[in-house]
Amino acid sequence: MIRMYGSRISYYAGKVETYLRYRGIDYELLSMIDHAHEIVAGAGAVQSPVLRLEDGRWMSDSTPILAWFEAQRDRPSIYPADPAMRFVALLLEDHADEWLWRPAMHYRWSFLQDRQHASGVLADELLSGVRQPRFLKRWGVTRRQFNGFVRRDGVTAATHDHVERTAMTAFDRLEAILVERPFLLGDRPTIADFGFVGPMLRHFGQDPTPAELMRQRAPRVYTWVARMWEAASGNDAGELVSAIDPPLSALLHETCKTHLVQLRENALAHDQGQRHFAQEVEGCRYQGLPVSRYRVWCLEELRRHWRELDESAQATVRVHLSEPDAAVLWEPEPIAQSDYDPERRAPFNRAINVFGTGVPS
Numbered sequence: 001m002i003r004m005y006g007s008r009i010s011y012y013a014g015k016v017e018t019y020l021r022y023r024g025i026d027y028e029l030l031s032m033i034d035h036a037h038e039i040v041a042g043a044g045a046v047q048s049p050v051l052r053l054e055d056g057r058w059m060s061d062s063t064p065i066l067a068w069f070e071a072q073r074d075r076p077s078i079y080p081a082d083p084a085m086r087f088v089a090l091l092l093e094d095h096a097d098e099w100l101w102r103p104a105m106h107y108r109w110s111f112l113q114d115r116q117h118a119s120g121v122l123a124d125e126l127l128s129g130v131r132q133p134r135f136l137k138r139w140g141v142t143r144r145q146f147n148g149f150v151r152r153d154g155v156t157a158a159t160h161d162h163v164e165r166t167a168m169t170a171f172d173r174l175e176a177i178l179v180e181r182p183f184l185l186g187d188r189p190t191i192a193d194f195g196f197v198g199p200m201l202r203h204f205g206q207d208p209t210p211a212e213l214m215r216q217r218a219p220r221v222y223t224w225v226a227r228m229w230e231a232a233s234g235n236d237a238g239e240l241v242s243a244i245d246p247p248l249s250a251l252l253h254e255t256c257k258t259h260l261v262q263l264r265e266n267a268l269a270h271d272q273g274q275r276h277f278a279q280e281v282e283g284c285r286y287q288g289l290p291v292s293r294y295r296v297w298c299l300e301e302l303r304r305h306w307r308e309l310d311e312s313a314q315a316t317v318r319v320h321l322s323e324p325d326a327a328v329l330w331e332p333e334p335i336a337q338s339d340y341d342p343e344r345r346a347p348f349n350r351a352i353n354v355f356g357t358g359v360p361s
């Protein structure tokens with residue numbers, strides 16, 4: 001059986017768990033803190049999730065993990081066969097993985113009920129081996145997560161409304177698609193669905209404050225979360241859409257205006273050797289954001305996928321990508337180089353955390 005080190009309320013572990021359930025692959029969930037030494041030795045970085053295969057190999061990072069599992073099996077795949085739609089799905093996965101992280105952490109750690117719930121789960125689940133009173137563990141977890149992933153990730157009085165609005169826009173954009181079909185790109189889940197399940201399952205669909213907002217504002221997203229969790233192996237015969245329709249186009253527009261702006265500013269700052277950067281997203285100015293080398297790699301990967309498209313597929317997608325923000329995908333010269341995973345061994349490479357040694361400092 002596969003060992004998954006992580007937490008049962010983790011964004012990316014939720015994404016991988018949903019996938020493993022979909023493919024009928026058994027796994028057991030273990031604490032990543034209790035096994036931190038072996039994880040660092042085997043995988044390179046402690047993060048949730050890290051997987052260990054039965055043959056002893058270690059795997060990190062949900063994006064290449066899912067890609068590797070899919071490569072082991074015959075079609076139909078969760079990556080659309082149509083190259084243009086495949087690119088769309090990969091871009092949406094990255095948007096969900098990286099852009100919605102900030103609002104997900106804000107809703108979990110800025111509100112009393114939410115942080116009481118999450119800190120209790122994490123104290124019991126991950127810190128059971130730590131000899132400290134429970135209230136102290138909860139206090140320590142809350143302080144680490146709020147200071148690191150909310151305050152030091154740019155959530156301030158000036159950005160607070162935009163952070164919340166971006167989550168509500170995600171609800172609205174997904175809801176509009178799910179009026180049309182059961183999954184984001186058709187009658188079965190694709191990598192776009194597994195990407196969005198990250199923030200939507202363990203955070204927005206489960207933390208008390210955003211879960212209530214989701215139920216009120218986006219009931220179809222709420223049932224889609226359950227449908228993703230329930231989706232059994234073998235239910236993968238459905239058709240996928242062959243073209244980008246208006247609700248999908250609106251979601252791609254949102255990706256360009258938010259996620260691609262952040263990827264660009266992060267890469268520029270990385271190239272200049274900065275540790276922090278500022279960005280303006282939809283008229284809202286964020287300051288003091290932590291530079292992420294991992295996200296420079298995410299941009300490199302998206303650019304690689306873009307280059308793999310022929311001209312006709314590029315033209316098909318490009319109509320739905322707003323410029324100038326989307327140009328970061330096809331400008332001839334890369335803004336920065338991550339030098340991460342140059343041999344393309346992911347998910348079996350030495351992993352790095354999204355931020356520094358785990359939490360922005």
Ligand SMILES: N[C@@H](CCC(=O)N[C@@H](CS)C(=O)NCC(=O)O)C(=O)O
Binds near residue numbers: 012060062063
């Ligand atoms: N790119 C990784 C990100 C994994 C990740 O950052 N997980 C979070 C928790 S959901 C984490 O472990 N953060 C590091 C920390 O809190 O120290 C993936 O897709 O699996």
